[in-house]
């Protein structure tokens with residue numbers, strides 16, 4: 001029989017040999033926790049027993065499942081969203097130093113994907129309501145000259161259509177960082193679906209669908225899809241199945257200076273299994289987030305996005321603390337009460353390497369600067385009960401009232 005999945009919360013308890021705390025501490029509320037069922041475990045162990053661990057039929061199966069779910073022509077499974085971004089940028093074949101507009105309000109890897117392609121990130125300010133890339137800030141940056149743009153659907157909230165329109169009007173390719181946005185939709189339908197030149201998804205452990213580590217690139221463009229299939233495996237002309245499955249005879253050539261970014265079958269099986277119940281998982285997520293808003297908004301807590309986005313994938317319970325709140329104290333006191341939180345994001349220009357090396361777009365980054373000390377993300381995962389959400393809200397409101 002497969003061993004039981006480890007209880008993550010146990011790792012937060014006393015170490016073996018340590019005395020338990022004198023009074024029973026309340027159960028910790030983790031910021032994120034993967035939703036792994038027995039069915040997921042069976043799917044992964046079936047691959048472990050199959051004799052084929054790396055990229056093969058499961059990975060191909062995940063690609064076709066994603067194509068069906070999103071309605072996209074091509075899905076290419078890769079080792080991370082970062083890799084998908086790197087591949088999408090490499091396919092543009094921009095000269096060294098070409099300028100890529102990226103939101104300052106994102107995770108480092110959005111911009112590092114450009115850096116790893118020898119491109120220059122140009123940081124663009126956020127829309128104050130959603131903290132997504134601001135069309136108003138993007139317009140003068142495009143006028144100044146950008147060679148590509150990466151837009152992030154922050155927290156799963158689709159980026160303003162005006163961003164797409166501006167890029168189209170300027171003839172500048174747009175890559176979507178959809179790390180938070182599986183299940184999100186805008187006027188085109190599901191993000192990463194038909195009409196998408198390049199969307200990059202993450203299946204990292206904290207995401208709304210996980211393969212532990214992993215990602216996918218989806219596109220309408222058969223040429224990009226073919227490039228990605230080669231580029232994700234060193235630019236080789238034949239993959240592992242073609243070379244090593246029983247009876248295989250293929251040799252290989254190297255057509256591109258690719259990267260190592262294929263998704264192994266062991267991981268693909270987990271993502272595939274989760275995708276089968278994804279709609280149900282998203283319903284639960286939406287319900288929890290709705291409860292957060294219902295509890296906190298009447299008390300004046302400002303969520304991001306400020307206005308509920310019906311197309312959101314509800315990836316984060318992100319908010320802005322009231323101006324002047326000592327966020328460090330709030331985080332520490334919530335931690336002491338057993339509640340983990342996170343911060344999405346520290347804007348890139350506040351991080352050492354980007355402060356020294358990234359360019360800042362015209363108009364600067366005032367919205368990001370204003371939001372940065374106030375941003376806080378509350379726990380949001382399927383292991384939470386409504387009582388957990390209520391407990392987090394009560395603790396947060398106590399902190400804010402201090």
Ligand SMILES: Cc1ncc(COP(=O)(O)O)c(C=O)c1O
Nearest residue numbers: 080081082107109179202203204
């Ligand atoms: C907006 C954004 N883009 C990209 C990534 C990178 O995803 P991955 O870890 O799959 O490379 C993350 C990771 O959390 C993210 O938040």
